[in-house]
Structure formats: structure tokens, C-alpha cells
Amino acid sequence: MHLSTVLILSVFFLCDAKLPRSKQPLPPNELPSNPTQNSQALRLLQVERKSEKTHRIVGQYRSRNRREVFNSQSYESSLTWAHSERLDENNDVVLRWVNTDSSITFRLEAKTRGYVGLGFNSARNMRGADLVVAWVDDRNGIAQVLDCHGLEFDDRAVADDVQNYELISGYQNDTHTTVEFRRQLDTCDRQDFVIGEDTTQVLWSLGPDGSDGELPKHVKSGSRPLRLLQPMSKPDSIPLKYWDVRIMNLTIPHVMATLFWCKVFKAPELPKKHHIVGYEPLIDSRPIRDGRPVLEKNSLSPVHHMVLYECVEDHDKRQWNEWAEGPGFFGPSRPGELVTCVTPIAAWAMGSKGEFLPENVGIPLGERGGVSFYMLEVHYDNQALHEVLDSSGIRIHYTPALRAHDAALLGAGVGISALHMIPPKQKNYRTVGICSQECTNNTMPEEGINIVSVLLHAHGTAKKISLKHIRGTQELPRISEENSYDARYQQSRIVPGGRKFLRGDTLITECTYDTTARDKPILGGYSASQEMCLSFILYYPRTELAGCYSMTPVVEFFQTFGVKEFYGLSMMDVEKIFLSSGNLDGLPPQLEFDIKQNSADEAILQGDDQGVGLMKGLVIKDPPEFRNKTFMAHLNDMAWSEPLLTGQIEKTLYSGWHMTFCKKRDNGWGALIQIQNYPNYTELTNNDTSEKSCHYKSVILPSVTKANAATTNTVSWLTLLTLTTIFIAR
Template identity: 40%
Template sequence: MLKTNLVILISIVVLLQHTICLQSTPMNHNPPGNEEEETILQHKIHHHDWKRIEIMDPVGLYTLEWWVKSKEIFFRATVNTQGFIGLGFSKKSGLMAGSDLVLLWVDDRTGKPNILDCHGDLTSNSAAPIQDDTQNYNIIDGFQNSTHTQIEFSRSLETCDPHDLPIGSETLKVLWSFGKTDPIHGNLNSHGHNRGVKSLFLLGPLFKRPSPPLLDFFDIKQWDVTVKNVAVENNVNSLYWCKIISAPPLNEKHHIIGYEPLLTKEINTKKPLVHHMILFECSTSSYSNSNSASWDVWVKSNGSVCNSNLVTPRDWDSCITPVAVWSIGSTGQFLPSHVGIPIGGGSHSAKYYMLEVHYDNIYSRKLFDNSGFRIHYTKNLRQNDAGIMISGISASDTLIIPPGQKLYRNVGICAPTCTSALFPKSGIKIISGALHSHSAGRKLKLRHIRDGKELERIIEDDNYDYNYQQVRQLENETTILPGDYIITDCAYETIERKRPTFGGFSMKQEICRSFLTYYPKIDLAGCYSMTPVQEFFATFGVYKFRSLNMTDVENLFLYNGNILDLLPSKVYETDTFNNTVSDVKEKADEYYQQSLLNKLIISDPVEFHDRTFMNHLMILPWSEQLFTRRVEQNIINGKHMTFCKISNESASIPSEIICYPKYTPYIKLSSTCPYHQLLLESSTLTATAISINCVTEKILLVLISLTLISVNFNSEIFLSHII
């Protein structure tokens, strides 16, 4: 049996290498000449001379400033102490063990600043820091007075010291601490109780709210947009609530220059229940029978559950263009001085907005919530109108993440169909972005493909922290031209999970999205993709379901339909159905029982007859890495159904099924450090090994049947009628 399996495996690999998806020629732009390229570059804005400041502790005793020059990062720590200051960096838990640490103090006798490069003991979180053999931090200046100590220091972004963490684009856990006294020479075991950890990305600017004098000088006004006393019950784990808001009465066009969250905090945990919020602009002219009287009634109401076919008014589907986006851990966003998001200004401006709030009630608390946004806007118009678009993977069950995986990827594509049709000839310029997943997300990146070549990543975070989803301001604005691809690439970890995780909006599900702020503003609300429904089921060897054709099934996924409207009631009265779902009911919670996948009963092939598709997925051999890796590669490199969501519903671009684009992967510059070079080469080999072919369904079925041997399927019979 082992020899037979090996022969089949070799055959699969050969077939995979020679099977190419014949896709139509994408609508690529004509490569600009030197003159146009120079014009594009001349208008690209760079933000190199930036400084960041962060209050590290809850009460403002520890302030950290930093900035970057060339390949060196500079820090200034100002702390309410006359003793030592601690700072550290970690990619993992944020505990001292194994962290990169530095101790700072001003000598009480000499008044001279001191610095000590250290690292945490790998075996203990409470042990004293260990001094590094090589000291890679440089003191620049420092002093202390009767209340505070301030020290300025620097280090290279990459020191080539195994105990020093390279500082790059990923999110880091930044440890902070301070004590009442200077560290005793030769004894570093004097760590105080004032300590904590904060997730931050250190490279890149972050524009802040203007100070009060500037708010008055630039005539900046505030508009608070909140829900009203939304009751989040303790038996509700996840809730999406939508509220219609009337636009402020602005006869002239204004610019939104930024926004901040207004969050109601639960009394015991002192934390909000809000997971994310989006303020959408509504296009009330999208439906011919829509009238302002209805919208005015909705403004006065408290709102409704979002995306419900039963209670959400159809007109609300026109609220699709993001204006403000907030996710857990973020402080909001303020825009650079040359862009603003338009609001107000005559009959063509939006009259209504919709606030969507997602509550994640993991601790089963009861709360009346009044969360939302504080929008800052001004009549002093900036040079460019900006917009926000959503990209990534459509949230549906066709996004599947197997259990027990150290890392498993999927991608969402913004395709040339959209960029060629809507983007101006000179392109759009991305100024910031926020990557978004739920708790399984580990590595997220935003890829940029042009003319068969991957350009430098727009955003990349190989140490993604679900609890820190801050908008990333780009140091160098990225120009996306007509014909370019934008690919949101998400990798998940499900080591502790025993069942598959599916795409969706609740915290038990997963998501892969990017929220991109750009200019000039165009009529684009979203540009994303999903695995085509038929290809999704074919990946797992399934072709047909009882009492439903595949077109009906596809419509259920695409339009949030109700399967009971399509199935005769007798299907659910049979003992066969009850038996097929019994295993799932014993193992799964309410979500798995109510999932559409648990209501689809397989009829073809006969080997899986009368089994629900959910049950089918539950018994697949996900622990077999060969099987799981092939499923991953086939879904990524196979077909994708792309969508281009236009703000003005009177116009539309039809969805399209494409193959994953062929391109030469972007390779990061080689590290000068030997052990970092080995890590980089390893990741490069992994990226290069990814197939770029659309795989035929029969080869997929050969693969599936091979793996099903281990779970007592008669694969020989199965293969006999598909090859």
C-alpha cells in the first residue's frame, strides 16, 4: 500500500507541474513611458522625517519617543523616576524570558547616563536580566531631576547579535518597566513592580490629532457618531448592530481629517466589548423606490441587527462605502496634510451614513453600549479627496482553515477587471492600510503585482497581533496603476483547534481583509474575491447535493439565501439526514449545527452519499501534512471569483472567475547577518516553491482519494469512475 501511494504521489506531482490554467489575457495597462513614470514619481509623497510618541503605562508615567535615520533607530525615554528605566522587545508573549532588553539610568553620584544591553533568561520570566557579551546600544544624552529621568539612546535596526531582536515591519511586544533606584553594579535583580507590555509597530509614521490651538486655527469641528443604548446581553457571544445616522448639515464641501473611537467600557473588565466599527456612506439613490421619509424614520430608531434578511431594510444595502474604520487596539486614524475625505456639499453629497458595530462578548457580560466615532472635519479643503476601500476575501464558508495547523494561508484578490475599469490612468496612491483578521491570524501581508512581477509589499506583518490592529501610515505612498493586482495574504495558526474554522464575521470564524485609505477618491467601495463555490466543493471530491443543483448552492453562498426556501421539507424528515448529522451534533456547537454546510447532503459521488458536507470535512485527515498542504496550494493557486463593488449602485462591473496570477515573487534584500541570512533563504525557498497553476478537478480528486485511503474509503472504486 505504501509503495502504491508513493507512485500515485509522484504522478500527482508530475501532473501538477504540467497542468496550467488557461486564463484570459488580463486587462493590463500599457506600461508608462519614462515621462509618465517620472510624473507619477514626482507626485508620490514620502514621509521620512517622522517622530512617534507613545504613553506606555495607563497613567502617563512612562513616555517613549522614537524615530529612524538610515538604518539606525533612536529612542528617548522620559519616566517619572530617579531610578532605572527598562525597555525590551519580544515577538512572542511579551514576557521577559528570551526578550531583548536594555537598562538605562542616570548615576546619582556623577549625573552621567548609563546603558546596559541585556536579554532575558530563557528558563525564567522572573530571573534577573543577563548582560549581553556585545553592547550594541549607544547613549546620546540623559539627565534626571527631582521627579523624572530622561535618556536618549540608539541602536542599529539589525545588530547581528543573536540576543538583539531585529526591528522590522512586524508588530513587536514592547516591554517597559522602571524602578525607584539605580541598578546595583554586578546585580541586576532589582526589577520594580512598575512594568507592562504594549504591542507596537516601530517603523513608519503615525499622524496624531492636532493640538487644541491648531484645532481652533484650522477651524476643525467634531461630529460624534454613536449607537444609542444598544443592549448586549450576557448570552450573546457575537452581535453586529447597525444604526442609520443623518449627515451634519453642511452646505459646502468639507474634509474629514481624521477620526477617533468613542468606546463604552464594561464596568468590571474596564474594556470595551466592541471588536470593530465601520462608518459607511449610504447611496440613497441606489433603489428607485427609496424615499427620504423612510431614512428619517431609521435615523430616529435605535438601529437593527445588520445583514438580516428578516429585519434589516433592503435600502441599507446601499451603505457600502467606508468613511471610518476602527478595530481592536487602534487609536483611529488622522490623515496627512495633503488629503481629506469629503463630506457635505450640496445635493450630490451623502445625506445618510450607517454605523456598523461588531460586539465580541467573550466574557458573557451585559452592557448598554454607546460606542462610535468622533469625526474631525474642516471647511479648509486639502489638496486631494481621499477614500477608503475594502479588499481581501469575501466572508463565507468557502474560506476554510483546517484544524491543527502551525500555519495555513489563503488569499483575497483585487483583480485587473476592477483596477483597469475604475482606476485613473495615473493610478491611485495608498497612504495607509489596516490588515484585519480574527484570533487565528499570524502573518498578514498586502502584495502588489504588476506585469508579472511582485513589487515591494505594501504592508507586511509577520508577527500579527489580533489585539493591536492599528492603521499603518505608509512611509512611502504606493501607486496602484490600472491592471495591477492587490492581494491580501493571510496565514493562520490553528494548532489548538480540533475542527475546521470557516470564514465569517463572528469570532468563532475567520476573516482576511485590508482597509486601504487612498487618493484620488473613486467610486470604489470594495475589491475582493472568494473561491468559486463549485471549485470549493470539487476540491474535496464533491459534485452534487440532494435536491439542489450547484447553481442553487452557489446562490445560497453569494446572496445569503435560506436553504429551506429551496429544499422540500421531506428532505429534513428522513432518518438518513438525522443519522448523517448526528456525529456533528455530538461534537459541534451551535454554529456548526446551523451552518449551511451541515444542511447540504451529498449525493455525488456515491461513496459520500447521504453524508452532510460538514460531516465530510470533519473526518478528512487534516493531520496529514501532505494532504493539507496540497489543499492549501490548490485553493490559493486555483480559481478565484472576483468582485468589484462600486459605490454608485447604478453602475456595476460583473464578477469574474480568474486564476491566481503568475508572477515573480518579491525577494527581500539579503541580511548581512549570517544566521538571519539562513532564515531569509529558508523563507525564500518556501515562497518560490508555491505553484502558480490552476489545477484540474480530476487531479484534485486523485489527491483527495489518495488521502481518503487512511480513513477507510474504497478509493479504487472512487478512482475508477473519475479517471
């Protein structure tokens, strides 16, 4: 027989492929086939399937190789699962896992008596995904795992050439199937996904009952973004108290697509300084149906993100106490005194479980710690225009057992403003926010600070975010980086080993966006239909620095798009409006009326828009070719499909002039507002693209499992060896 036939049939039998057969019961241990897209090989395989010789060999294989039956009565996992996540809303699929530096072990619990599929991909579908299919045979209790992958251009799973998943154990009861298995983080197999520190789209599927060893169409499926290698655990060795900071019974009207709500809270009365050591979200959103709030199991909350700030109150504590007892304020209408609430304490965004701080740091809490009032800012994204009763907030965990260091949270990145513009039809468009050398030089201690963790935040079109560290004219390794950003999953990221950041160093937050599905420009703002580019940085020791941002200067921004002058407003007037977050108070009445009329949204109210409405209302006077058009209409009419145009705009706004802001905890300036050029530094060489010492073959895992798992792996290789020997001998 030809060698090609031997190889094809060897792989075919290695995967325990099915052959044409009558409607007799399935023999035990049969696995799905490994289809190939090579038509010649397929024809050869079909011919061989029909031969008596092949059937005889298959019969020999079935009779010689019987796997041991797993005894579920004696099953008890010896592993401690570091992580556990519910992959679906109904709790039908639960994934637990623990990893070492080189491998990862999973426990998959699924409500099915058929197969259960688990996958890993950078996209939310199975095309090109790394897949593993597992089941327990109904007749003999034997567990199986099959290493597969999704085809690039078809929603179909096929078995891998090399099997890199090791079965540990598996069993099923009347309702559920439970399987444990492991793999290397990087198997050096091109058909497998490399599990790293970036966000992974974890796919799941459930087969129909009785689908043991087959891959019929799944009956349920879904995806969940997760970071599989990030540690996050709740400390249980110290006495913890908690303080619930939450909005109570706020009705979100169906006419508000975006709503910011601010509520002042008084800190717990504590006899001495305490430390905040962690926080977690409290999401309680109830749709209003027929005038009554109802609990709906799969109802999506409009809570988009929440930030708790320290407030530097004045001497009139009576006023602050009244605010603390009141219901709160609509964001744009909040009292002016609340601008002193600028130091973030806890930052939560969609998909996050919260954060617990490392054991050596804590954030001071209470008047004895220097602050007695806090402000919770909640952003509601209600694009579906539902009426909702909300009582969401944040649970703060604190302790009297003080940590070694007082920590703080620093906000950095691109200032939230309509001047943060992202063009449509772009695959990889970058924007950048700078925390300047002057700012860190003026606000940080001589020995610098130690960065502990980072929460990277943007909205739906962001695909990458990185926090860069510049010292002098040299870029150091990235402090934090996400190359597969998913706005549905914004969990803070521990900085392994911490990072020493010295006085005079520069922070740069860089975001990369994919707007290929958009037809119009996206402006910066709080709405989920707008964009952000922020980093929330946990560090110690605590300093006076609260926020450190940059944005494109107003004149340079409009000049980039060829606009020199507007009717009724000088560029200085426009700049003042943007620096006051789009506040139009103080304009001539007629001009204010005209701008509000031009910028009015007929369908929905977006709330606090940070100058977006102004962009729709400004009417161009000079140059003549754009005269009498609003600036937003001008942006919409630009030739965004022309790469020379968009490339030049990106270069100008990215590496051109930046207006930098340096805010202290008392709402004062840590450094003067400056207009400066993008820092000049040597960029870091990306080591991730260097060649790995992989030869793209199976990586053998050292066996640490029970006997039946070892038997499973041995049988597969013995089967291949036996079949190959038979074919060569004949």
C-alpha cells in the same frame, strides 16, 4: 594569566558585574553580571572571584572611575517626542520616542524607584528578546542603562556581550524614574532586535524599590504591540470640526458571543463641501452589574471593529431620516435598502488610535459632497458572554479648508464567507483574495490612482498579511506588509512616498495563519473565533470602486474536500445561499428547519455567521463513504496532521479558481462576477533575506548628548582597556 581569563574578566568588568561580597552597602555604579552558559568559563570565573588579585583590581576600578551625578534640577530635554504610548492600563509606564532613518531615541517614564526594563521581541515574552534595563542610583542620582537579552529557554535577563544602548540622561523623584537613551535601528548585533516597520512586541517590567544595579524578580510586567517607525500625528495647522458617529445605549446581551449592529446617521448640514481629514475611536463600554452599568478601569470593551460606510439612498428621504433617528438594527435583520451602504469611509479595529490623512487628501463629506446618509457597522466580540451597555463609535474630523484631492477608501481581500477555510495544526497556511485586472480596468481612470495608506485586517490566528501589486506578469514591491501581525494592534500603515496603481493592475491580499494550537478547522466569518483577510486602502483620486474581493467558487470548494452532492440542495442552490451571505430564506420549509436544527449552537448565539451555520447543516449524499455526515463533521474528521493533504488543499484553494467581485459605490457591479484562475506572474524576490554589510559588532553612535552621557560610554571602554592592560602586564 591565560588569554581566555583576560577576555572573560574583561567582559565581566565591562558590564560592571557583581562579585561575592559581604552584606555591606552596594558600591556605586555596580551593574548586573553577564552569566555565561559555558560551564568551563563559569568555573574559571568562580575561581578568579576568590582571588585577592581580582579584589584588588576591582577596588582600583571602583576608586578610579566615578561617574558624574546627573542634576535633575537643570534637566530639560531638547527633543520633540513624535510618539507617546501608555504601555500599561494604570499609566504606570509611559514610553515616548522619536526616530531618524538610522536610530531611535526613547524616553521611559515609570512609577518605580527600582529598575525599569524595556524589551523588543516578535513574541509576547522575554525569551530571546532584546532588553534594556535602566535605573537611577538612590544614593547619588547616577543613571545607568544596561543592554541585555533574554535567554532562549529561561525567563532570565543577561547582559549582552556588546553594549549598544547610549544613555542620554536620567533622574528620579519620590515616585517615578525617568530615563532617556538611544540605539541604532539595526545594531548589527545578533543579541539585539532589529527595529523595522513590522509590529514589535514592546515588553516592560518594573523592579522592586531599591533594585538599583540588580535584576531581582520584577514586581510588574506586561507587553504591548506597537509599530515604532510608523508616523501618525494630528494636524494642528488647520481649523477642524468633528462629528461623533456613535451607537447610544445599546445593551449587548450575555447570550450573544458575536453581534453586528448597524445604525444610519445623517451627515451634518453644511453650506458647502467639506473634507474628512481624520477619525479616531470613541470606546464607551460599561459592564452591567446587578442591573446597572458601571465604569470599571480595566474592563475590556467587546468592540472588535467598526466601519463607517457611505449610503446611496433612494428618493424616499423620509424613510432614511426615520432610520437616522432610530436606534439601529441587528445586522442580519437590517432593511434591504442598507445594502447600498457599501463605500467605507473610516475603518477601525482593535489597538488602533485612528488615522489622520496626509495634507493633500480629504474624503468629501455631506450632501454638498454627494452623500447625505452614512451607516456605522459595529462588530461586538462578546465571547466572555458579559452583559454590556455600549455607546461606542467614531469621531470624524473634518474641515472647510479643502485639500487638493478627493480621496476614498477601497475594501479588498477575501470575501467574508464560510468558504474561507483554514485547517488546524498548520504553521504557515496561506489564503488569498484577488482584486482582478478586469475590475480595476473598468473602474479606474486612465492615469490610475495613488495609494496613500492601508489597514490590514484579520483575526487571532493570522501571523502575516501582505498587499501585493501585480502589473502584467510581474510583481512589483509590496504596497504594504506586516510580518508580525497582532490582532490586538491594527493601526493603519502609511505607504512611504505613496504608490502609483494603474488601470488594469491587480491587487492581491495574502494572509498567513498559524493554527498549530487549533484542533478543528476555522471558517471565515465576523466572529473573533472565525477568520478574515482584508485590506482597507486609502487612495486618490476618488473613483466609483468601493469593494474588490474574491472567494473560492462553491463547486470547486466542496470538490476540494471530495464532496459532490448534498441532500435536498443542488450545488447551485448552495452557491445562491453563500452569495446572499448565508440567508436561508426561500428554502423548502422542512429543509430550512432541518438545516437550522443541525446548525444550532446550544451554548451561544454567533449572530451573522456568513454561511457557517449552513456548513454545519449540509448533509452529504455523494460520495458514499461520506454519506449522511454533515459537511462540518466531515471537515473535523480529516487527517489535518498529514502534510500531503493540507499542502494539496492549500495549493488548490490558493492558486486554483477564484470567483471575483467588483462593487461600485452605488451598489452596482463594476465588472461582471467571474470565475478565473489565479494570476500568472513572476513573484518578487525577497530582498530582506540578502546579506547585510554587518559584521555583528557594536555600532558606535555619534555623540549628541550631554556631558554625563558621554562620560558614561567613555568609562565603560576605558575600564575594559585598563583591566585588559593590567591583566596582560601581570
